[in-house]
Structures are given as structure tokens and as C-alpha cells.
Amino acid sequence: MGPVGLRSAIAAGLVGAFASLYLALVGLTERFGDLELIGEQVTLGRVLLVVPPLVAGYVVTRPRVVAGERRIPTRVEAAFAGASTGAIAGAVFGAAVAFAEWFDVNRIREVFITVSPGLIEFVTFERGVAAGFVILVVIGVLGGAVGGALRASSPLVRTPIVLGASVAILLGLLQRIIPVAMRQLDLEPSVLYEVSGGLTIPAGVGVIAVTAGANVLWTRSGPRVRDRIRTSAREQPVARTAVLIVVLAVAAILPLLVGSVISEVLGTVMVFMLLGLGLNIVVGYAGLLDLGYVAFFAFGAYALALVTGATLNTTTGAAEPAFALGLNFYIGVWVVAALAAGVGLLIGAPVLRLRGDYLAIVTLGLGEIVSILTQSRWLQPFVGGLQGMRGITDGAIGGLSFRPPQNFYYLALAFVVLAVFVSWRLSASRIGRAWNAMREDEQVADAMGISTTKYKLLAFAMGGAIGSIGGALFAVKIGSLTPASFQILVSITALAVVILGGLGSIPGVVVGALVLIGLPGLLREFEEYRLLIYGGVLVAIMVLRPQGLVPNVRRTRELHEEEVEQDAWAKGVAEHEEAYATVVVGDTVVEEKRPE
Amino acid sequence: MSDAALLLELRNVAKHFGGLYALSGLDMQVNEGEIVSVIGPNGAGKSTMFNVVTGLYEPDDGDVLFKGQSVVGLAPNQITRLGIARTFQTVHLFPNMTVLENAMVGQHCRTRSGVFGAVLRPPGTRREEERIRGRAKEALEFFGRRLAGYRQDQPAFTLSYANRRRLEMARAMATEPILICLDEPTAGMNPRETLELRDHIKRMRDERGLTVLVIEHDMRVVKGVSDRVIALDYGRKIAEGSYGEVANDPQVIEAYLGTKAAG
Numbered sequence: 001m002g003p004v005g006l007r008s009a010i011a012a013g014l015v016g017a018f019a020s021l022y023l024a025l026v027g028l029t030e031r032f033g034d035l036e037l038i039g040e041q042v043t044l045g046r047v048l049l050v051v052p053p054l055v056a057g058y059v060v061t062r063p064r065v066v067a068g069e070r071r072i073p074t075r076v077e078a079a080f081a082g083a084s085t086g087a088i089a090g091a092v093f094g095a096a097v098a099f100a101e102w103f104d105v106n107r108i109r110e111v112f113i114t115v116s117p118g119l120i121e122f123v124t125f126e127r128g129v130a131a132g133f134v135i136l137v138v139i140g141v142l143g144g145a146v147g148g149a150l151r152a153s154s155p156l157v158r159t160p161i162v163l164g165a166s167v168a169i170l171l172g173l174l175q176r177i178i179p180v181a182m183r184q185l186d187l188e189p190s191v192l193y194e195v196s197g198g199l200t201i202p203a204g205v206g207v208i209a210v211t212a213g214a215n216v217l218w219t220r221s222g223p224r225v226r227d228r229i230r231t232s233a234r235e236q237p238v239a240r241t242a243v244l245i246v247v248l249a250v251a252a253i254l255p256l257l258v259g260s261v262i263s264e265v266l267g268t269v270m271v272f273m274l275l276g277l278g279l280n281i282v283v284g285y286a287g288l289l290d291l292g293y294v295a296f297f298a299f300g301a302y303a304l305a306l307v308t309g310a311t312l313n314t315t316t317g318a319a320e321p322a323f324a325l326g327l328n329f330y331i332g333v334w335v336v337a338a339l340a341a342g343v344g345l346l347i348g349a350p351v352l353r354l355r356g357d358y359l360a361i362v363t364l365g366l367g368e369i370v371s372i373l374t375q376s377r378w379l380q381p382f383v384g385g386l387q388g389m390r391g392i393t394d395g396a397i398g399g400l401s402f403r404p405p406q407n408f409y410y411l412a413l414a415f416v417v418l419a420v421f422v423s424w425r426l427s428a429s430r431i432g433r434a435w436n437a438m439r440e441d442e443q444v445a446d447a448m449g450i451s452t453t454k455y456k457l458l459a460f461a462m463g464g465a466i467g468s469i470g471g472a473l474f475a476v477k478i479g480s481l482t483p484a485s486f487q488i489l490v491s492i493t494a495l496a497v498v499i500l501g502g503l504g505s506i507p508g509v510v511v512g513a514l515v516l517i518g519l520p521g522l523l524r525e526f527e528e529y530r531l532l533i534y535g536g537v538l539v540a541i542m543v544l545r546p547q548g549l550v551p552n553v554r555r556t557r558e559l560h561e562e563e564v565e566q567d568a569w570a571k572g573v574a575e576h577e578e579a580y581a582t583v584v585v586g587d588t589v590v591e592e593k594r595p596e
Numbered sequence: 597m598s599d600a601a602l603l604l605e606l607r608n609v610a611k612h613f614g615g616l617y618a619l620s621g622l623d624m625q626v627n628e629g630e631i632v633s634v635i636g637p638n639g640a641g642k643s644t645m646f647n648v649v650t651g652l653y654e655p656d657d658g659d660v661l662f663k664g665q666s667v668v669g670l671a672p673n674q675i676t677r678l679g680i681a682r683t684f685q686t687v688h689l690f691p692n693m694t695v696l697e698n699a700m701v702g703q704h705c706r707t708r709s710g711v712f713g714a715v716l717r718p719p720g721t722r723r724e725e726e727r728i729r730g731r732a733k734e735a736l737e738f739f740g741r742r743l744a745g746y747r748q749d750q751p752a753f754t755l756s757y758a759n760r761r762r763l764e765m766a767r768a769m770a771t772e773p774i775l776i777c778l779d780e781p782t783a784g785m786n787p788r789e790t791l792e793l794r795d796h797i798k799r800m801r802d803e804r805g806l807t808v809l810v811i812e813h814d815m816r817v818v819k820g821v822s823d824r825v826i827a828l829d830y831g832r833k834i835a836e837g838s839y840g841e842v843a844n845d846p847q848v849i850e851a852y853l854g855t856k857a858a859g
Contacts, residue, residue, distance in 0.1 A: 422715050425714050425716075426714050429714035429721075429725075430704060430707055430709055430713075430714065430724075430728065431710070431711065431714050432714070433693075433697060433701055433704070436690065436692075436693055436697070437690050437701045437704075440690040440693065441688055441690060443652070443672075443688075444684070444688040444689075444690070445690075445701070446671065446672040447650060447652065447673070447676060447682060448676060448702055448704065448705075448768075449673045449676035449677055449704050449705025449706075449771050450673055451671070452673070453671075462711070
């Protein structure tokens with residue numbers, strides 16, 4: 001079998017088969033069997049049949065060390081190995097389908113409730129089990145061969161193809177969102193999309209071609225463009241400001257372009273950006289793993305409700321809370337942030353001596369305490385217990401309510417921009433350096449004069465303040481609060497946003513929130529599978545790109561730039577050493593100028 | 597030596613870990629402007645002494661006085677602010693921060709801008725940031741070309757072993773100490789680098805006015821730099837004096853070579 005052993009082919013094939021089987025058993029395959037992505041034939045369900053053998057074929061042909069040498073398979077070898085792997089995947093999956101048919105689908109259904117006779121019809125392409133088996137093997141062979149061949153191709157070929165296919169699939173998935181947005185812009189959606197379906201075939205081919213072409217152009221001239229941007233950014237601060245203004249301008253007109261459905265999603269994205277930015281200070285800058293961040297989110301939301309005035313839901317109707325201030329939102333939000341900083345100190349104080357895993361567990365407990373408190377009878381007169389509260393301020397200015405999604409977006413954008421600014425300034429300051437040092441080595445930072453107590457507390461306070469603003473905005477956005485919104489999942493999601501984007505990276509938080517909150521928000525069809533997809537995406541990204549999507553630049557400096565400076569430096573040293581000789585006299589070192 | 601001001605004094609200091617007495621009844625003094633070397637076989641308690649002086653350990657008994665004031669019970673960062681800086685036996689840098697940033701961290705305890713300064717950047721904070729940068733560069737330039745140029749913007753983990761040691765010393769010097777404690781600064785350096793470092797230790801005192809307390813195994817360095825040598829064994833001081841006196845002390849020879857009678 002050439003460069004790939006039979007055993008690894010079987011192993012990868014089995015994993016591929018189990019992946020197909022899993023997708024089928026949880027119901028993804030059939031549920032999206034007729035979700036057309038491109039034309040009528042490319043449905044998401046079919047893509048899910050092809051992808052497992054393709055990935056198996058890709059994985060199995062990775063370069064490996066044979067007899068001490070790194071062996072990269074040729075394209076033909078790789079395609080063959082991939083095809084064999086895919087054949088195994090297809091055959092095992094096909095056998096499983098035959099077994100299901102024989103065993104009786106309804107009995108399987110008792111455990112896997114989404115399995116139905118329709119699933120078997122779908123995976124056998126309605127041609128019976130025997131023909132279906134053959135089809136599945138053929139799909140496996142083709143998918144595996146493509147996967148193997150892709151792996152053996154140079155990135156110059158591979159990246160455009162993979163990117164083009166991914167973008168086309170993504171656009172196909174967004175078939176309910178993009179046409180609406182296009183209509184908003186007076187564009188005719190039928191240019192790209194079927195009336196009720198995915199991309200038209202010409203549009204699909206076009207998208208793949210354009211994306212691939214753009215990628216090829218970028219790899220050819222990208223470095224030069226990047227260089228020019230970088231040089232001009234360094235030499236002319238104006239250029240950097242200009243880029244920033246363009247980004248802000250796009251952000252400012254976005255809700256007008258995309259309509260209220262997407263604006264609604266963007267509003268949630270913004271709330272999580274704030275949570276991510278706050279948590280990034282605690283975890284990314286100061287290195288304190290906080291799993292109870294929901295505490296600040298809940299505190300911000302409920303505290304805003306109390307300081308601006310709201311009503312409690314009770315079983316007998318509305319009631320006044322035991323405490324209410326009736327402040328204006330724009331004053332209240334700062335009061336909340338200041339109080340949350342105090343809560344940060346309270347949460348920080350007992351965990352000062354803890355590190356790593358222990359800190360994570362204790363903060364997890366503290367977060368849980370806060371979310372249970374919101375449901376408690378004890379606090380019921382204040383926050384309404386399980387019934388929650390409603391009638392929360394909409395932050396209106398002169399009659400302009402900020403509750404409609406498009407308006408809320410602007411309110412949230414203002415706070416996100418502010419939080420980004422504060423995070424950025426903090427990270428590039430004496431405080432940021434202290435956090436950085438503390439994250440790298442707490443004991444040494446202490447020995448170098450940094451009060452670790454003070455800076456841990458400061459991180460909790462700053463992170464708490466920003467997170468609570470996220471909570472306050474969330475309260476404004478939905479107008480009513482129940483404990484259901486403040487569960488541990490919020491902590492996990494915020495942490496996932498930070499880690500996925502890249503610890504300590506502000507653009508990372510922005511991208512992380514867009515990917516983790518924005519995409520699922522747009523793809524409502526997947527609501528019931530959201531957590532499954534979440535988990536899959538997180539695992540994939542952490543394996544493929546452990547430093548995050550947009551890693552902190554300080555840690556991934558451009559090698560190129562360094563080399564130039566290094567050369568210049570080395571030249572200077574060489575000249576110095578040519579001119580001076582080092583002489584060890586007795587046991588002293590002296591430098592003597594060499595005679596010309 | 598007698599007329600110089602007493603800077604650091606250890607009085608009857610004891611520190612034990614379970615049944616092991618790392619220090620027992622240690623008395624020693626360091627005067628201002630001195631270079632004092634501490635020698636002794638492995639496990640003699642030299643690094644424990646450093647850890648007690650710099651606040652990483654709290655002594656079980658006795659007192660540590662710096663400028664006449666007890667530092668026992670203070671946090672390491674408070675002691676650093678008082679003017680004692682240190683390096684570690686095994687190099688402990690902040691590996692992912694740049695060389696310059698490592699040195700800038702040293703300036704932390706001499707500066708004060710807080711959250712509002714960081715976010716709003718008033719002129720005072722900008723000036724302070726410039727000063728931090730300037731002082732940090734000055735500390736790096738003490739080692740000449742070794743830590744100069746493009747290296748300052750590279751992450752510390754890219755440095756060679758000897759340069760990591762130098763950077764650790766530069767970082768300690770950036771805290772603007774009165775007393776600098778160097779824990780085996782030449783460990784792992786080649787002979788040429790060792791000799792160069794010996795001159796650096798002298799220059800720390802002569803040019804920067806620092807008092808130096810150094811743990812060192814390389815006797816050429818000890819001989820070359822020390823005003824006074826203190827030998828420790830089993831957590832006690834067994835000899836003190838000039839290099840010549842200590843090197844010929846029978847107890848010291850015994851500590852290094854083992855008991856003659858045993859052979």
C-alpha cells in the first residue's frame with residue numbers, strides 16, 4: 001500500500017465510518033438531507049456523507065517517518081491510500097446500514113430517537129440496501145481519494161480548493177439570511193440563490209472560482225501588500241487611523257445593510273464581545289482561569305434592573321422590588337460597573353492564593369453560587385426568583401428606544417468600542433506588563449517588585465466591570481430577566497470565545513464572538529445541534545490552531561522582519577570582531593584594536 | 597570595612613524544612629559598597645539564605661535587617677522596593693516577553709501610574725513610560741552589545757543561556773537596588789563569558805555603586821571580585837575573611853574535600 005500501512009488505513013477508515021454513523025444516528029444526516037446548498041443535488045446531508053471518508057483519507061496520508069526519513073507520499077500514492085481508507089469507511093458504514101435494515105429500524109429508534117426508515121432511504125439513495133452499499137463504497141473511495149490527493153498537493157493548490165468549497169458551503173447554509181439582506185439592498189437574490197434553496201449551480205461554481213482565485217492572488221501578492229500596509233502603518237500613524245475609521249464606518253452602517261434579523265444576532269454577538277473582553281483581562285492578560293464569569297454577567301443585568309428600576313414577576317402579578325433607585329441608564333450603567341469592580345474584589349480576595357486548576361474550581365463554585373442566588377427565595381423580593389423581573393429600561397434617549405435590534409446594536413457598539421479601547425490601553429501599559437509578568441511566572445514577578453495581590457485583584461475588578469456592562473446591556477436588550485439566562489453555559493461560552501480567538505488578543509475576542517455566537521445565531525436551523533457543533537468546532541480549532549484564530553501579535557512576530565534586523569546586527573558584530581581582537585591576558589579579557 | 601555602613605545583617609537565622617536544617621543560627625553582615633561572595637558545597641544553605649533575605653521564605657528563627665530595619669514577614673515585592681534585587685540559580689525570565697519588556701518589568705516598583713493613567717495616558721504617564729524605557733535600556737546596556745540592538749525586541753526565550761543570565765541581572769539592576777544578590781551568575785557559562793562576567797560584577801559596584809552579594813562556585817571569580825568571602829556548610833558559617841584566608845581554612849577544605857580521617 002505504498003507509504004501508508006494497512007493498519008493505519010483500517011484504523012482511519014473505521015474512524016471515518018463511525019463518524020458517518022454518528023452523524024446519521026444523531027439525526028444530522030437525514031434532518032438536513034434535503035437542505036440544498038448548491039443546486040438540487042448538493043445537499044448538506046450528502047456533504048455529511050462525503051466529508052468523513054474525505055477527512056479520513058486526508059488524515060491517513062500525513063507525512064510520516066519511515067526508516068528515519070520523513071516520507072511525503074506522492075499524489076498518486078496518497079490518492080490510492082485515501083481511496084482504500086475511504087473504501088473501508090464506506091463499506092463499514094454500508095454494512096451498518098444493511099444491519100440496521102435487517103435488525104429493524106424501529107428497534108434502533110428506541111435508543112436513537114431520530115433514526116427512521118427515511119434515514120435508510122436517504123443514505124441508500126432510495127435504491128435498496130445492496131445498491132446503497134455499492135454507492136456508499138463508491139462515495140468513500142472518491143472522497144478518500146480526493147482527501148489523500150489534497151493532502152499530497154502543495155498548499156498553493158490545496159488552500160484555494162478547500163477555501164472555495166468551504167465558502168460555497170457556508171453561503172449555501174446562509175440561504176435564509178443572505179437573500180433577505182440582498183433584498184434590503186435592492187439586489188435581486190435570484191442572481192445567486194434558488195427561490196427556496198441554496199446557491200444556484202452557476203453561482204456555486206462562481207463562488208468557488210472567485211474565492212479560489214482571490215486566495216491565489218493573495219498568496220502571490222499578499223506578502224507585498226501586507227508589507228506595504230505594515231510599513232505605512234509604522235511610518236504614518238494617519239494610515240493606521242484611516243484603517244480604524246474604515247472598520248468603524250463599516251461597523252456603523254452594518255445594521256442598515258443587513259436588516260433586523262441579523263442585527264438581532266449582532267446584538268447578542270456584541271454582548272458576548274463585552275464578556276469576552278472582560279474575561280480576556282482575567283484569563284488572557286493576568287492568567288487567572290475563571291470559570292465563574294457568569295457571576296459578573298448576572299450581577300450586571302440584575303444590578304442594572306435594580307438601579308434603574310424594574311418590576312418583579314410574581315405568581316400574583318407584578319410587584320415592586322424591595323430596592324429600586326430609578327437612575328437613568330447612562331448613569332446606572334457606570335454605577336453597576338463600579339459595583340461590579342467591587343464584586344470582583346470580593347470574588348478575587350478568597351482565591352488569591354489559588355492557582356490554575358484550584359482557582360478554576362473555586363471560581364466555578366462562586367459562579368454557581370451567584371446563579372443559584374438569582375433563583376433563591378432569599379433574594380426573591382429583590383430579583384424576583386424564578387419568575388424574574390421585567391420592565392427594564394430600554395436606555396431611551398429623547399424617545400429613541402434602544403430595544404429594537406438595529407438601535408440596540410449602536411448602543412452595544414459604543415460600549416464594545418470603549419471596552420476595546422480600555423483593554424488595549426491597559427495591555428500596553430505598566431499594568432499590562434505587570435499582568436504579563438505575573439502570568440508567565442508569579443513568584444518571579446513578585447520577586448521583581450510586582451505586588452501579585454494587587455494585580456490579581458485589579459484584574460478581577462477590571463474584568464468584572466467590563467463583564468457587568470455586558471450583563472447590563474443584555475438586560476436592556478431583552479427587557480426582562482429570568483435565572484435561565486444566567487447559567488454556567490455563559491461562563492463556558494465566554495471562555496470559549498476568548499480561547500478560540502486567541503488568549504490575550506483583542507481582535508481574537510471580536511472574531512471569536514462573531515464565529516461562536518454569530519454563526520450559530522444565523523444558522524437557526526441547527527439550533528438543536530448547536531452544542532454538538534460547538535464542541536466539534538472547538539476541538540477542531542484547538543487541534544489545528546492551538547494559539548487561537550487571531551493570536552496575540554506580540555507572540556507571533558513576523559520572522560521576516562526579525563531576519564533583516566538580525567542580519568544588520570550580525571554584520572555590525574562581524575565588523576567589530578574584525579577590527580578588534582579579544583585577548584585573554586592572565587585572567588583578564590581585553591579587546592585590542594587590530595592593526596589596519 | 598569597619599567604618600563602612602552596615603547594610604544587611606542576618607542574626608541567628610534558622611530555616612528548616614521538616615527535619616532538614618537548611619540554615620541554623622546563621623549570622624552574617626554585608627556592608628555598603630562591598631562585594632561579598634558566599635561559597636560552600638551543594639546543600640550548604642546558600643540559596644536558602646538568599647530566599648530568606650529576599651522574602652521568598654520566612655525564617656523560623658532569627659531576624660534579617662536591611663538598613664537597620666527588619667524585613668522578616670515582608671512580601672518579596674516589598675523587599676524589592678526597599679532595594680534588594682536578586683537573580684535565580686536556575687534562570688527565571690519571563691520567556692514570552694521581549695528582552696526590553698523583561699527589563700522594563702524591573703522598573704515596575706519604581707513607578708506608579710495606575711488604571712486611569714494607563715487608559716487616559718496623561719502627559720505624566722507618558723513621561724513615566726519614557727523613563728521606564730530609558731532606565732530599562734540603560735540596564736541592558738550595562739552588558740554592552742550582548743543585549744543591544746535587535747535583541748531587545750525579541751522574546752526572551754530566543755536568547756542564549758549566557759544572555760539569559762545577563763538579562764536576569766539587567767532586570768534585577770532595573771529595579772534600582774542598593775543590594776543585588778546574584779545566585780551562581782556564571783553557572784553554565786564558558787570560560788571567556790565567566791571572565792567577562794567577573795568584570796561586570798566589579799563594575800556593578802564601581803560604576804553603579806551597588807553592594808553585591810554573590811553565590812559562586814567558580815573560584816577564579818570568587819578570588820577576582822570578593823572583598824570578603826563567607827563559607828557556609830550545613831546552614832552555618834564556617835569561615836569568613838579574605839579569599840586567601842577562607843581558601844586555606846582547614847574547615848573549608850574539609851567541607852569541600854571531605855574529612856581526611858575518613859579517607
